[in-house]
Amino acid sequence: MNSLTMLYEGRNLISEKPVVVIDIGRAYTKCGFAGESAPRCIIPSEFLCKSTGASKKVFDYETRDQLYQNFVEFGHILFFKYLLVTPKDRKVVIVESLLNPSLERDTLAQVLFSYYELSSVCMVPSHMVSLYTLAVPTALVLDIGYKEAVLIPVVENTPVLHAYQALALAGEAVELNLRKLLESQCKEEEQFYLKAKPLPNSTVEDIKVRGCFVTKLDRAQMIQASVKEPSVSAPTPPPDLPYPLGGDRSITIPGTSRELAYEVLFELDNDLMSIATMILDAILKCPLDTRVSLAENILLIGGTSMALGLKSRLQQELLDLLVTPQYIKKLALKKFCFHNPPAKENYVAWLGGAIMGATNSIVKRSVTREDYSKVPKIPDWADLSFNCNDGVKRG
Ligand SMILES: Nc1ncnc2c1ncn2[C@@H]1O[C@H](COP(=O)(O)OP(=O)(O)OP(=O)(O)O)[C@@H](O)[C@H]1O
Ligand SMILES: [Mg+2]
Known part of the structure; x- marks a missing residue:
């Protein structure tokens, strides 16, 4: 040349x-x-x-x-x-x-x-x-963004659509839970103030991102036990956090609110679902020979999965659920592995x-x-007449 x-x-x-x-x-x-x-x-x-x-x-x-x-x-x-x-x-x-x-x-x-x-x-x-960011063909991808947690397993670069799971458990649910916790757990004079003039959404989000974290499974279980049975003592809460609201106004974020805000993602709802059961249910819906590789290739994406401690808590929850009657006879998995993508989630x-x-x-x-x-239409990704392997559009 x-x-x-x-x-x-x-x-x-x-x-x-x-x-x-x-x-x-x-x-x-x-x-x-x-x-x-x-x-x-x-x-x-x-x-x-x-x-x-x-x-x-x-x-x-x-x-x-x-x-x-x-x-x-x-x-x-x-x-x-x-x-x-x-x-x-x-x-x-x-x-x-x-x-x-x-x-x-x-x-x-x-x-x-x-x-x-x-x-x-x-x-x-x-x-x-x-x-594409990992160059692996098979993974269980769970997107925990703002509105919903959506899980779709991908096997050999093909989304397994019938195994999809979606729940309204993401950033918005955590913020709603945090708002409720603050209104009930803050000091009395601050509770009165919060009810009279609710915090703007952006402030609640900021408190969530900078002040809250996902606690360990054993601590969460001890807290739940102490709520049900007052004779059981709750673990020592993390320190309270002073949070300035502008001007001379500020509130104190109680340590328990900081620790419990994310619990809504792990509590079983009326249908006994949480973000951990979504993963196991999706694996159960996939073909037998793909299950181990899916469990060993979990990819968490979406802003809420950046929460401090979320990955390790999810790991503990999954191992804990495996030995429950709901899954013990159906899933013979030993470990769950999470990918570290080359970008923020x-x-x-x-x-x-x-x-x-x-x-x-x-x-x-x-x-x-x-x-x-x-033809004023964008074909569906699953439309084989458009999306075939050799990339030639047909039809
Ligand atoms: N470091 C962080 N820790 C915890 N949460 C975070 C962090 N960064 C962002 N978030 C939260 O992630 C959410 C936004 O994530 P993302 O950008 O993936 O959502 P989205 O794509 O807009 O929503 P969706 O996928 O539901 O349409 C917000 O609720 C935000 O508060
Ligand atoms: Mg998104």
Whole structure:
């Protein structure tokens, strides 16, 4: 190759517009460019509503038109405030949950093609692309984000959809629990104040992230026993935490609230489900020969899985559940192993999308604006007429 050809090749690479990668979560949106190791921004999924002047969540909608408008407004923030690129004729990778309602993915596709005139859109399932960051074909992927904990096992790069599990046990549930604990456990004068003027959601979230932790299983069991049986003494609680609220106002976060906030994720609900039972139930629904490798390849993603102590508690819970009558005769597993992804858990799925966006797969799996103008629909990932191994679109 002579130097002139190399120069032109290089120019081509430079002039090729970088692929945009977006993961719009219920709480936070991760946004950046393919081939990069981290998103350019992680911002709340909300925008300032022009009519009310108040902040509005992207997924706060009643009709399709409202959702369309929300995506348009939020797209402006992403493209023009954070990424600083023109969206026209650009390729985009959207990282989405396989359980997303069709209304949301169809409306997003409509906004991206008709309003922003992107050249192609590739919607990739978050659980599956998260494995690209590890280069393993099989893992049990549990996403504990804001609204829901969603688990989908992936075997040989194929999501095992019938084994999926979803529960409303994630960041929002922990915050609600923490709010209740604070209202009942703070000092009396502070309780009165908290009831009269509830803390803003962002403050509760900050207390949760910086002040709370997931306790060990034996301590949790001792606390539960002491609640049921007053003669049993509870373990010594961790220290209280003074928390400034701005101005001269502050509250003291009781040690017990700090320790108990995350317990809601592990308590069995009315259907005897928790995030630990989700893992065992999903493994039970998978073929026998995949169970050991799934148990030894657990990947936790989503911001809530970054909570201090969550992985080791989940490990203890799983081993403890294995010997209960519910599972002892059905599952012959000995250990559970967790992966350490090469990114913070809250943007592992984004990183998977960014890796995929930098490969040729994006050309094979994208829907172009031309395709979309003929059939205005984004095919499901599970649609074999579109998503076949050789990457050729059929039908
Ligand atoms: N270091 C941390 N420790 C504990 N929780 C955290 C931490 N960082 C973020 N979170 C929590 O993670 C949640 C957001 O996670 P994530 O960004 O994965 O959610 P999302 O993708 O917006 O939601 P969903 O996947 O449900 O649509 C928030 O509730 C946030 O408070
Ligand atoms: Mg998410």
